[in-house]
Amino acid sequence: MFIVRWILGRIILLLSFVFSPRGLKRDAQIQQQVDEQTQSLTLYQFAACPFCVKVRRQMKRLSLNVALKDAKVSPHKEELLAEGGSPKVPCLRIEHANGDVQWMYESSDINEYLTTRFAAQEQPCQG
Ligand SMILES: N[C@@H](CCC(=O)N[C@@H](CS)C(=O)NCC(=O)O)C(=O)O
Numbered sequence: 001m002f003i004v005r006w007i008l009g010r011i012i013l014l015l016s017f018v019f020s021p022r023g024l025k026r027d028a029q030i031q032q033q034v035d036e037q038t039q040s041l042t043l044y045q046f047a048a049c050p051f052c053v054k055v056r057r058q059m060k061r062l063s064l065n066v067a068l069k070d071a072k073v074s075p076h077k078e079e080l081l082a083e084g085g086s087p088k089v090p091c092l093r094i095e096h097a098n099g100d101v102q103w104m105y106e107s108s109d110i111n112e113y114l115t116t117r118f119a120a121q122e123q124p125c126q127g
Helices: 002-018 028-038 050-061 076-084 107-118
Strands: 041-045 067-070 091-095 101-105
Touching (some): 041 050, 041 076, 050 107, 067 076, 101 107
Antiparallel strands (some): 091 101
16 A cells, blocks of 8 residues: 555656646746745645645746645654644644744645735736
């Protein structure tokens, strides 16, 4: 069973690499602002988890530089369980401006949050 899951994981990673989405292009100044905002985000994830791949692909599409933490290894694994409340991945840790920390589970919810927050910050139309 472990071998089958391992092979499936490698296939997922290979397909994701081959069909890697294009990242949207922003004006350098806007991208810098986005990079500053994404410093308060961290994705707890496993490399070959299909739900994590789904979120990472959306981050690539939106050109978001978000820190990744492998939740299979210490101390990230323990952090996720103790602070997030569940060992499940993907989980997005969001540090709000007022210092509050939110732990967002569910790949669809994470992608919706990222899209709502960042998709509008694209390269403005020229002319
Ligand atoms: N519905 C969830 C599914 C996430 C999920 O099943 N993640 C698996 C890894 S692929 C996991 O965290 N398993 C470990 C656990 O449940 O403790 C999503 O879309 O994010």
